[in-house]
Amino acid sequence: MDLQDLLHVNGVPNPSGLATLHGVANIEDITTLQAPAAQIGDLASTAITAATIATAHVFATGKCMHKLYGTQNKGKGGYAPVGEVDSEAQKGTAELYHPGSKATADALALKYTNWSGLVFIAEADGTIRQYGSAAFPARIKVTYDTGTNEGYKGYKIDVMAYGLPFIYTPGLNFTPAV
Amino acid sequence: MKLPEEVAAKYAMEGNHAPGEYHWRGQVVKLQHISLEHADRLFDAGFPYLVLKPKAESAKPKGKTAALGLPEQE
Numbered sequence: 273m274d275l276q277d278l279l280h281v282n283g284v285p286n287p288s289g290l291a292t293l294h295g296v297a298n299i300e301d302i303t304t305l306q307a308p309a310a311q312i313g314d315l316a317s318t319a320i321t322a323a324t325i326a327t328a329h330v331f332a333t334g335k336c337m338h339k340l341y342g343t344q345n346k347g348k349g350g351y352a353p354v355g356e357v358d359s360e361a362q363k364g365t366a367e368l369y370h371p372g373s374k375a376t377a378d379a380l381a382l383k384y385t386n387w388s389g390l391v392f393i394a395e396a397d398g399t400i401r402q403y404g405s406a407a408f409p410a411r412i413k414v415t416y417d418t419g420t421n422e423g424y425k426g427y428k429i430d431v432m433a434y435g436l437p438f439i440y441t442p443g444l445n446f447t448p449a450v
Numbered sequence: 451m452k453l454p455e456e457v458a459a460k461y462a463m464e465g466n467h468a469p470g471e472y473h474w475r476g477q478v479v480k481l482q483h484i485s486l487e488h489a490d491r492l493f494d495a496g497f498p499y500l501v502l503k504p505k506a507e508s509a510k511p512k513g514k515t516a517a518l519g520l521p522e523q524e
Contacts, residue, residue: 291476293473295473327498328464328465328467328498328499330465330466331466333466394473397476398474398475398476398477400473441498442474442498442499443472443473443474443475443498444472444473444474445467445472445499446470446471446472446473447451447467447468447469447470447471447472447481448468448470449466449467449468450466450467450468
């Protein structure tokens, strides 16, 4: 893709932060893992083809994304450049806060300890970004903290994946494939 | 779960996706409960999980007279 203008249309809504429901998927549950249609180094590529995943992943029968709730106005996501000159790339990170003290969350903390896969983070405006890829799956670290009597009790879920978290336009899919 | 009858008459699910819960562009879509009007709006906006079914062929094939614009003879 060649350089292009980067503008903003006056008056377009731009809510910050995250939505409250996100998705998590095992890469092994996906029979066809989609990726951007082109690479940025390809001169024929466009912003859409090089920086979005526009086709839905194909899940194996009975599989789909799993729901992950995060408290509003506490989580955030994003990416930043990493690496040395002439070797720079991106690293995506997100953090979610899940309330409570519960066995399911504890068990998932154990599961995620040596797990990697895909995490789909929903932003406040409905944009979904995919953290992780076939080459660099996302890792999750879970921290539990009771907080203080005037604080927050629950789990902090840290997500990290090398690579830019591409916009995943098909959205979240919580229905098992047939 | 199935698409509602009126929706299923016009649309099918894309690939091996099943009617159910999808979150798309900030909307929560439960395909097993949507109306045809809602399905039309989703499809027109680019919702990726619904595909149009091919239109059914006319039950009575047109003959030569119809092609010429003449009334069909019984």
